Amino acid sequence: MAPTLCVNCKTERALIKRPKNHAKLCKSCFITVFEDEVHHTITSSRLFYPGEKVAIGASGGKDSTVLASVLKTLNERHGYGLELVLLSIDEGIKGYRDDSLETVKRNAVQYQMPLKVVGYDELYGWTMDQVVETIGKKGNCTYCGVFRRQALDRGAKMLGIKHVVTGHNADDVAETVLMNLLRGDLSRLSRSTSIVTGDSRSEVKRSKPLKYSYEKEIVLYAHHKKLDYFSTECIYSPEAFRGSARGLIKQLERVRPTAILDIVRSGEDMARLVPGDPKSACACKGQTPAVSAPAEDDIGGCGSQNARTPGNEMAAMDKQLRENEAHEVLEVDVAKAMSESKKNGDDKAWDLPFRGGNSASKTVARQVLGNCKRCGYMSSQDICQACMLLEGLNKNRAQIQI
Amino acid sequence: MSDATEAAATIPITVDFSGGLEMLFDNQRRHAVDLPAADPGGKPATIVLLIDHLCKHLMKDPRTDMFVLDNHIRPGILVLINDADWELEGEEAYEIQPRDNILFVSTLHGG
Numbered sequence: 001m002a003p004t005l006c007v008n009c010k011t012e013r014a015l016i017k018r019p020k021n022h023a024k025l026c027k028s029c030f031i032t033v034f035e036d037e038v039h040h041t042i043t044s045s046r047l048f049y050p051g052e053k054v055a056i057g058a059s060g061g062k063d064s065t066v067l068a069s070v071l072k073t074l075n076e077r078h079g080y081g082l083e084l085v086l087l088s089i090d091e092g093i094k095g096y097r098d099d100s101l102e103t104v105k106r107n108a109v110q111y112q113m114p115l116k117v118v119g120y121d122e123l124y125g126w127t128m129d130q131v132v133e134t135i136g137k138k139g140n141c142t143y144c145g146v147f148r149r150q151a152l153d154r155g156a157k158m159l160g161i162k163h164v165v166t167g168h169n170a171d172d173v174a175e176t177v178l179m180n181l182l183r184g185d186l187s188r189l190s191r192s193t194s195i196v197t198g199d200s201r202s203e204v205k206r207s208k209p210l211k212y213s214y215e216k217e218i219v220l221y222a223h224h225k226k227l228d229y230f231s232t233e234c235i236y237s238p239e240a241f242r243g244s245a246r247g248l249i250k251q252l253e254r255v256r257p258t259a260i261l262d263i264v265r266s267g268e269d270m271a272r273l274v275p276g277d278p279k280s281a282c283a284c285k286g287q288t289p290a291v292s293a294p295a296e297d298d299i300g301g302c303g304s305q306n307a308r309t310p311g312n313e314m315a316a317m318d319k320q321l322r323e324n325e326a327h328e329v330l331e332v333d334v335a336k337a338m339s340e341s342k343k344n345g346d347d348k349a350w351d352l353p354f355r356g357g358n359s360a361s362k363t364v365a366r367q368v369l370g371n372c373k374r375c376g377y378m379s380s381q382d383i384c385q386a387c388m389l390l391e392g393l394n395k396n397r398a399q400i401q402i
Numbered sequence: 403m404s405d406a407t408e409a410a411a412t413i414p415i416t417v418d419f420s421g422g423l424e425m426l427f428d429n430q431r432r433h434a435v436d437l438p439a440a441d442p443g444g445k446p447a448t449i450v451l452l453i454d455h456l457c458k459h460l461m462k463d464p465r466t467d468m469f470v471l472d473n474h475i476r477p478g479i480l481v482l483i484n485d486a487d488w489e490l491e492g493e494e495a496y497e498i499q500p501r502d503n504i505l506f507v508s509t510l511h512g513g
Contacts (some may be wrong), residue, residue: 003486004490013486014484014486014490015482015485015486015490016487017487017489018491024490027485059512061511062421064507093513171509172455190437214482215478215509218509219421219471219480219507219509220480220487223420223482223505223507224485231420231422231461231508231511231512232422232511232512233422233511246478247478250477250478251477253477253478270431281457281484291472317459362477
């Protein structure tokens with residue numbers, strides 16, 4: 001059959017059908033539109049200021065590679081005046097991170113950006129290989145997830161950088177919205193949709209410039225621009241990408257491609273109903289929420305979705321319990337505000353989202369956000385999660401050495 | 403290939419795997435494939451036949467569900483026919499032509 005022509009330039013052969021609006025575009029129009037949309041997200045959210053030093057959390061995977069490429073392009077095209085640096089985390093997993101780190105090193109040359117690699121070994125004195133050797137494969141994702149959240153911040157601090165951008169895309173955000181919805185966790189849902197996490201209280205803020213970019217288009221952008229990226233799965237959780245909300249999202253996309261951005265938008269709309277988290281679609285920092293949203297809330301930073309698998313549940317659950325408590329104070333206000341603005345809503349119904357499914361059996365000491373007494377990293381408890389986990393690990397190592 | 407009357411007639415194509423799918427196919431990105439010109443029912447070869455052929459003859463890895471789910475390409479895997487999104491080419495019903503390049507690229511794997 002005759003080739004379809006690009007709806008934009010009407011001369012070239014269409015190669016891409018956009019999931020968000022079914023527009024059929026040629027390669028060069030697609031690349032331009034993709035970049036323009038990221039530029040729009042950046043400017044409408046006022047993500048950066050001129051002269052800002054920004055670290056790109058780079059794993060060597062498709063998302064962070066596309067992010068680095070697009071940011072370099074836009075920075076030059078629109079004169080953002082950004083100083084871009086690649087920041088990679090080496091978890092210390094032989095046969096997994098080695099190849100992707102090589103990719104990041106090539107990216108650093110290709111994009112002429114300085115590269116900083118921080119390893120779990122230098123930060124914590126433990127590689128993930130050693131952690132797994134000590135505790136076994138089960139539950140190791142918890143350690144990796146807790147360590148990673150801090151690692152990006154610490155790496156940024158070493159570089160004197162206060163802003164880390166990550167490659168989270170629309171599919172990632174939709175997946176997190178869905179998971180938090182399924183858990184009945186509206187407060188986390190609200191934070192997961194905001195484009196910037198971390199507020200004036202945290203030293204390093206995080207943002208997701210690709211928040212509205214479809215994973216499909218990210219992969220196609222990388223393909224058509226022939227970007228050099230690496231795909232891998234963590235050797236300690238080969239099952240990680242199966243099942244879960246991800247499969248559901250991809251199936252929904254097949255039937256109705258707009259579903260992904262619709263879920264993101266629904267998440268943002270629901271976020272506005274959640275007290276203490278006034279961030280919305282294009283809002284950024286500025287307002288300090290009642291319960292601050294530190295970087296450790298960010299959706300799993302792990303490219304292979306490890307951080308979103310049940311392995312990370314323990315840490316997430318613990319955090320959720322603390323947050324539920326913090327929100328109890330606000331519950332009355334919600335109910336009141338809602339019943340005032342709504343017609344004849346049943347007040348009790350508004351309590352539901354904040355009723356942690358299994359919080360009844362546990363009691364958690366109420367804490368305010370402060371700093372870890374050991375490492376100084378921001379934490380809502382005396383000792384941060386990473387230091388708690390390290391304490392356990394170090395005890396084990398002592399025993400083994402004896 | 404109008405002269406292809408024998409049952410053994412094949413269509414020469416190249417098939418590429420990327421985005422992590424290459425690990426299901428000998429860790430090799432590009433494969434030259436001779437696809438039967440028609441399915442057992444005598445109908446011209448389509449993407450459906452290609453997928454079946456790849457599962458039966460090219461994939462040695464037992465994890466077929468990482469490539470095919472319920473007899474269809476797993477959602478999250480993109481198919482490009484001569485660099486064009488297969489949604490522009492009729493998806494599974496596309497009739498494969500000699501020297502076509504079919505790329506399967508996964509969006510499901512991380513970095």
